[in-house]
Structure formats: C-alpha cells, structure tokens
Amino acid sequence: MKRVVITGLGALTPIGNNVNDFWKSLVNGKSGAAPITKFDTSKFKTKFACELKDFDPLDHIEKAEARKYDLFTQYAVISVEEAIKNANINFEILNKNRIGVIWGSGNGGIGTFQQQVTEFAQGNGTPRFNPFFIPKMIVDIASGIISIKYGLRGINFTTVSACATSNTAIIDAFNYIRWGKADMIITGGSEAPINESSVGGFNASKALSTLNENPQIASRPFDINRDGFVMGEGAGAIILESHEHAIKRNAPIIAEIIGGGMAADAYHLTGTHPEGEGAYLGMLAALEDANISANEIDYLNTHATSTPQGDTSELIAVERVFGRQSKLNISATKSMTGHLLGAAGAVEAIACIKAIQSNIVPPTINSVDIEPEFKNIFNLTLHQPKQKQVNHAMSNTFGFGGHIATSIFKKYME
Known part of the structure; x- marks a missing residue:
C-alpha cells in the first residue's frame, strides 16, 4: 500500500x-x-x-x-x-x-x-x-x-x-x-x-x-x-x-500518518465501558495497522473530556495497552480548547502533528488532584510543556454510541 x-x-x-x-x-x-x-x-x-x-x-x-x-x-x-x-x-x-x-x-x-x-x-x-x-x-x-x-x-x-x-x-x-x-x-x-x-x-x-x-x-x-x-x-x-x-509536486511534507484503528464499546448510549474495552481495542488496532509496538509511541493525546467515568475508563485502557511506562507522555489538550465534539479529532490530530514537528508535548492544564490510582503511573505532562524527541504520536477519540477512533502519526523521513 x-x-x-x-x-x-x-x-x-x-x-x-x-x-x-x-x-x-x-x-x-x-x-x-x-x-x-x-x-x-x-x-x-x-x-x-x-x-x-x-x-x-x-x-x-x-x-x-x-x-x-x-x-x-x-x-x-x-x-x-x-x-x-x-x-x-x-x-x-x-x-x-x-x-x-x-x-x-x-x-x-x-x-x-x-x-x-x-x-x-x-x-x-x-x-x-x-x-x-x-x-x-x-x-x-x-x-x-x-x-x-x-x-x-x-x-x-x-x-x-x-x-x-x-x-x-x-x-x-x-x-x-x-x-x-x-x-x-x-x-x-x-x-x-x-x-x-x-x-x-x-x-x-x-x-x-x-x-x-x-x-x-x-x-x-x-x-x-x-x-x-x-x-x-x-x-x-x-x-x-x-x-x-x-x-x-515538491510539497512541504510535515509528517506521515501510518495507522488507524476503529472499534466500539458496545456498552451504553452515552457512557464509556468501565474497563475501556473499546478504547483498548481501538489503540491495539491502530498499533497493529501501523506495524509498531506500544513502546514506540512517544506522545498520546487522550480523548479525556473531563467527565468522571470517561477519563477513568480511558486511563484503564491506556494502562492495558502501554503498561506503566515512564517514556510515554500523555496530555489532554481539551483542558485548553474545550471539547469540539465532531471537530475534536481533527484539532487534536493537528496537536499531535505539531508535537512531532516541534518535539514538544503540550501540557494538561488545570488538573491538580489526580485520581490516586493513576497519579504515580502516568506522565500526564501537567501544567508545563515537555521538550522531547517525538517520533510517533497517537490520538484517541471516543463518541456517544460507543464509537472509537485512534490514529497514529510519525515523523517524516524520506
């Protein structure tokens, strides 16, 4: 292909x-x-x-x-x-x-x-x-x-x-x-x-x-x-x-897209699966499609809307996929943009692409008292951006009805 x-x-x-x-x-x-x-x-x-x-x-x-x-x-x-x-x-x-x-x-x-x-x-x-x-x-x-x-x-x-x-x-x-x-x-x-x-x-x-x-x-x-x-x-x-x-056509190539995964929670009209089943399957599908392993992802832009159930289920799924890695930087840019609903995935994909281009992970703002079960196992990039080499970035988006879509972007190399 x-x-x-x-x-x-x-x-x-x-x-x-x-x-x-x-x-x-x-x-x-x-x-x-x-x-x-x-x-x-x-x-x-x-x-x-x-x-x-x-x-x-x-x-x-x-x-x-x-x-x-x-x-x-x-x-x-x-x-x-x-x-x-x-x-x-x-x-x-x-x-x-x-x-x-x-x-x-x-x-x-x-x-x-x-x-x-x-x-x-x-x-x-x-x-x-x-x-x-x-x-x-x-x-x-x-x-x-x-x-x-x-x-x-x-x-x-x-x-x-x-x-x-x-x-x-x-x-x-x-x-x-x-x-x-x-x-x-x-x-x-x-x-x-x-x-x-x-x-x-x-x-x-x-x-x-x-x-x-x-x-x-x-x-x-x-x-x-x-x-x-x-x-x-x-x-x-x-x-x-x-x-x-x-x-x-001698175009200015910014980055490459290498994988996409889609799945469904098959669980609830508006709520996410408590174990993040759909999110887990979507991320796995994206990694398989990109033919890379989880430990190659440098930055994950989470769906993370700031809802009680949704944020927890996503982090459960993230732990299932990535384990407790110190390498992975996670951030939730909806803390700044709000939730653009159907446009969220595009705006957050741009955040991932710019992170790759700039080698900067944007922060999660406003979050102070992190859920105790996740506080010490994830690098949520709180309050300040993180300068690091970003070769691969993943973007998660989830929708009412249990819809799951995850995309993976890569630093461009000829």
Whole structure:
C-alpha cells in the first residue's frame, strides 16, 4: 500500500484562529473557556464555553456566500483555505478527478435547525422557511461545498461518529489514499454547537461542567474534582496525499500518518465501558495497522473530556495497552480548547502533528488532584510543556454510541 503524508494544516479554534496561534496557545497552556456570548445563559445550568475569539467569518467569506452556510460550514471552508495555502497547492495543475474531500461533523447545522424551527413556532405555524434551510443544515454539506469551491471531483463524503467523527474522517482518508483510490484528500472536521439546544441538551444529560464561577479551570481531565466537559467550537483541516504525489509536486511534507484503528464499546448510549474495552481495542488496532509496538509511541493525546467515568475508563485502557511506562507522555489538550465534539479529532490530530514537528508535548492544564490510582503511573505532562524527541504520536477519540477512533502519526523521513 502507498505511504500517506501530511502536507498542510488549518485550524480555527477557541485558542487560536490559525495553526500557529493555536499551537502557541497550546504550548503556553492557554485556556479558551469564558462566559458564553452567543445567547442569554441566565436560565441555563452552564453559562460558559470555549468560543472562537476575535473572529468574523466575513473576513474570509463574501457576505452573499456566508448567508448560504451554517457556521459549521463557514468554519470548515476557512480552515481548509489555510491548509491549502500551507500545502502550496495549485489545483489547476493537478488531476482534480483524483482529489477528494472526506469531512466530519457530529451535529452539522444544528444552529440553523434551531433558528428555523423557532421562527416557525413563533410565526403561528406559517411555513416560511429559508430556501437555504436544508442545505445549511445537512451534515454532509461542508464536504460538498469544499469540493465545489475547488472543483474537486474525487471521493467525497462525510463521516459521523459523534465525538470520534473527524478522527474517523482522517482514518478513512488515509485508507483511500493508501489503497490507491485518490492522490490527495482534504480531511478534518468542524462543529458549531454553542447554542441553546446543544447546551441545554448536554446539561440535561449532565455531561457539561457547571463551574460557572471559574470557567477557565473547568476543564480538568483526570482531576478527582472534574464535573463534566466544556463545550468548544471550531475546525481542523488536514491535507493528506500519497508520498509519491507529494514528492512529484515538491510539497512541504510535515509528517506521515501510518495507522488507524476503529472499534466500539458496545456498552451504553452515552457512557464509556468501565474497563475501556473499546478504547483498548481501538489503540491495539491502530498499533497493529501501523506495524509498531506500544513502546514506540512517544506522545498520546487522550480523548479525556473531563467527565468522571470517561477519563477513568480511558486511563484503564491506556494502562492495558502501554503498561506503566515512564517514556510515554500523555496530555489532554481539551483542558485548553474545550471539547469540539465532531471537530475534536481533527484539532487534536493537528496537536499531535505539531508535537512531532516541534518535539514538544503540550501540557494538561488545570488538573491538580489526580485520581490516586493513576497519579504515580502516568506522565500526564501537567501544567508545563515537555521538550522531547517525538517520533510517533497517537490520538484517541471516543463518541456517544460507543464509537472509537485512534490514529497514529510519525515523523517524516524520506
């Protein structure tokens, strides 16, 4: 099978509106949590989230186009534009029949759906819907719009596996390229969930932190006082292409993707398996696919949302796979970005790729009182980044319904 390399990255996150700012904030341990500005939270249990900062989509998209897109699609288009620029791509000299888009979003245009249904109800049932309602809402529209914008006629679809979504998209893109079905695929994910229905729904399921008095420290993975995740929004875009295609066009190769593993907890609607069964199987599958051993992984970006059950079950699975190694550095970057739901995997894959490129492991912030059973057996990279040689990095993502996706990235060598 063909080698698959990474040639471009794009990021739009609560701690940076491009890759460089995002990475700088990660290394500096910056929290993106703050009071919600998008709607009145006075009647909600959770009043904060990780929103984008100093961001105006009209700085990137014409107004006439922006009105056709839900925020999640706007975020996708903007992050992809950065990734294409960084990858030095000129589509006009490439075979666009061999270039595809595999994008992910867990919720799609949920903000548009809420707005349109609310307006319908307030209009006494008069059906005056926006003509763009359906294309703004449907979850696959971002991949379609990206392909239309650049004239890409290759493989095109959207993955949905809840919070494992964009990692699933990356693994699918990796597979199609190494199988020889495409030369290049734009992949990643986007999410725009900070609205009344999302916050209210997750509050109802008791998944969100309610530390309203100090939101910046609310996302505290592995801490015994953690009380739920902090919602985030944004997008991450990654350009994958075959090694031979990248070499032929003299592309800037950043890193290599060498493995992907998917599995299922087969356990509960929203909760993770208490022994981390799915996570364990997903990590093993990724290692087998990459043809490397567990002790070759230098950095693990955990799913670690800061929920009581989820964090514990993941560390149980990590111990089953890696044992009690001092070599492995673990961190939970959701402590800074919040949980971007379907976009989390893409943003965290970028964190892994930048760790490999920079030989720096970003920290886990906010976590002080670590679960006693794990306190002395894992290097959780608390509070400060760690400079070390990072040759292999693994990224875990898990979703409601028991979906598991794990990817492995490698330092590029010719």
